Amino acid sequence: MAEKITSRAVDYSQWYIDIVLNAKLADYSPVKGCMVVRPRGYAIWERIQAEYDRRFKETGHQNAYFPLLIPMSFLKKEAEHVEGFAPELAVVTHGGGEELEEPLVIRPTSETIIWSKYKDWIQSWRDLPLLYNQWCSVLRWEKRTRLFLRTAEFLWQEGHTAHETEKDAVEETMRMLDVYREVAERHLCLPVIAGRKSDAEKFAGAVATYCIEAMMQDRKALQAGTSHFLGQNFGKAFEVQFQTRDGGLDYAWATSWGLSTRLIGAIIMTHSDDKGLVLPPSLAQEQAVIVPIYKTDTKSAVLDYAARMEASLKDAGIRVVTDTDDTSSPGWKFAEWEMRGVPVRIEAGPRDMEAGKAVLVRRDTGEKTVIAASEAAVRVRELLDAIQKNLYERAKAFRLANTRDVSDYEEMKAFYGKAGEENEGTATARGGFARALWCGSRECEAKLKAETKVTLRCMPLDDQDHIEGKCALCGSPAKFRAIFARNY
RNA sequence: CGGGACGUUGCCUAGCGGCUAAGGCGCCAGCUUUGGGAGCUGGAUAUCGGCGGUUCAAAUCCGCCCGUCCCGACCA
Known part of the structure; x- marks a missing residue:
């Protein structure tokens, strides 16, 4: 069979597309620029979400949900903001068969609709801070799209907070940037540089934009998350005034911060190779796959052997599957699971069974080790930890070298x-x-x-x-x- | 939105005015096999991206449109 994946050395863009499609992470949609996230891709997103969401809650934030549709006039209240987003807005002009009195934009980001409500909810310094986050999708009419990296509609998370003082808001901006950095590094194995954007690159409507930047394997940079200090721009635009501790009046100070399904693209472009996807163990839907190898006469014994190993791994909390499909050969399965990015493969055939052993193969280096089946759970756990560490270290070394x-x-x-x-x-x-x-x-x-x-x-x-x-x-x-x- | 390349079955490709659109992969059934993408036999699957035009005849020629990828401008 022909090579399914274009080599990185030949065409990096095509290599990326080949991985996304062949690993069944996403597919094109009938609507230009939009993307279908398939179960294997969505599973990655769910794990990213879970980890970030946990950290958001730990830092005092609550999830909420604001509407998809925003009155056009809201966008116009913050001058820089509307200027920045106007070219990429999708606008709803009709509803129920009639033209709307005021056009509604499909949210490109939710500062305006959220701050329109913050006006109602904030009267006193005692109402502050307001620390809300929402998981949703947004729509930006991009001219040139690419699966996960830049799609018209994309899934993301946007935090929107209101604070009593500038100092509080700045601290929040930096705190969330650090949450972004830490989870990216520890969980997604993405070494990132946390820094401040120049005025030319900052968010439309922000006083200061901070970001985490990662290096891909073609040495290009990818912005993996942003945290904005919005000053009082939205507080003033939406007249969110409150009574201060000393009896005065002040406008609320704001932050917003977001990261998106683009992170999946970052993970692919940082870790994967010409055989396919390489996933950090913490994100992998299956952390290990057992491929039993047998002839007709050894089939049931080998399957029993594999099943016992699977049970011991599951008991140890490892996400493991056994590939018992009879219609494809071991070689096929090896290639297929490599394409899908499963971190550890366990080969178990008659030879191993007789010796009470199994062969462990790690996805990141291809290295094979023969282990005793009785200690499979311990050894796989060690290997998963080693892979998690190696992916980060390898990417960091690559960045430093470049x-x-x-x-x-x-x-x-x-x-x-x-x-x-x-x-x-x-x-x-x-x-x-x-x-x-x-x-x-x-x-x-x-x-x-x-x-x-x-x-x-x-x-x-x-x-x-x-x-x-x-x-x-x-x-x-x-x-x-x-x-x-x-x-x- | 400008420049380029390309759209033929699920995927890749051949066919480039003329008979029932051909092949490989995949898929389905059966048998056989299984330590790096196995083999045999049989089978199903195409309004040739869409619309319109030229022609006795269009996958094939022409026009318009749509889509994907690449390059540019814009952007998370």
Whole structure:
């Protein structure tokens, strides 16, 4: 049979699409730009949701649900906000066969409708903070879409909080950014850089936008989550005033923060290989698969042997399945489960059975180990932990190996190479993260973007010490240290 | 939204004015097999992306539209 998955070295985009489709994570829909999330993809999303949701609750947030449809006039109340989102709005103009008095937009994000209600719910400093989150889908009419990475409709989570003071809101912004970072790193095995966006890249309506940025295997950056400090912009736009402790009046301070099914794309592009999906054990629907190998005369004995092993793994809390399908060969099954990203494969045939053994194969490295069946649960658990750790470490090492300090514009251009190079669009294309000083001017950023497609991803929070020297783009005195990259 | 490539069965492809649209993979049934994508036999599956036009005759030529992918602009 022909290779199902295009090699990363040939066409990185096609490789990505091949993985999504062949691993049955998602499929195209009849409506352009939309996506069907299939059960294997949705299962990943459910595990991501569960982990983040738990952390949201631990940090004091409650889930709520606000409507899909928002009056057009609400969007217009915050000038920057509407300007930023207007080009990608879908608008409902008719209902029940009649034209509506006021058009309704399908939410591209919910700040406006939520703050319209916060006005009703906040009268006193005693009503604050309000710490709400919602899991929902939003719609942005994207011109160019890609499964999981950028679809018109996408599933996400959006937190919207209101606070008594600027300090509280800023703390909340940073707290949630840190929740994003920690879960991404520990749970999704995505090493990320937490930083602040430049004004050019910040959210429409925010005072400051913070993000976590990850590096994909083609060395491009992917924004994996954002946390915004919104100041009093929405408090003022929606007249959310409250009585302060000292008897005065003030507008509520706001934050919002979101992450989406795009994370699934990030996981795929960070960990997977030319054989298919590679999943962190904590996210995998099946953490281990047992492939029994038998001839007709050994079939029932081998199946018994496999069943006992399966039971012991289940008792140990490991998500395991046994592939007892008689119509496909072991080789087929190996390839199929590799494509699906199952972290550990257990092969059990007559030879193993006689010796009381089994063969463990780890998905991330392909390494095979022979173990005693009696200690299968312990050894699989160890291996799952090792894979979880290795995926993170491997991705982090890759990022470090592809991050370079850049001190001037020539060096920057040399790092990224010229457009149209023959390996462009493949995993071997040039570039990566450039760590460089920056003067803070919007013109510098715009010039770099226009000439190289490289953008300022973020100013890392933990890397702003000893800013001495010149902007790597224009040579004037530097104010920040930033990470630059091409991005998704 | 601009430039490019491509739409033929579930998937990949052949056919490029003329008979019942061909092959591989997959799928179904049966037999046989099983340590890296097995074999044999039989079987089902196509309004050739859609609409319109040219023609005695259209998958094939022309026009418009739709969709997917890539590049650009825009963006999570």
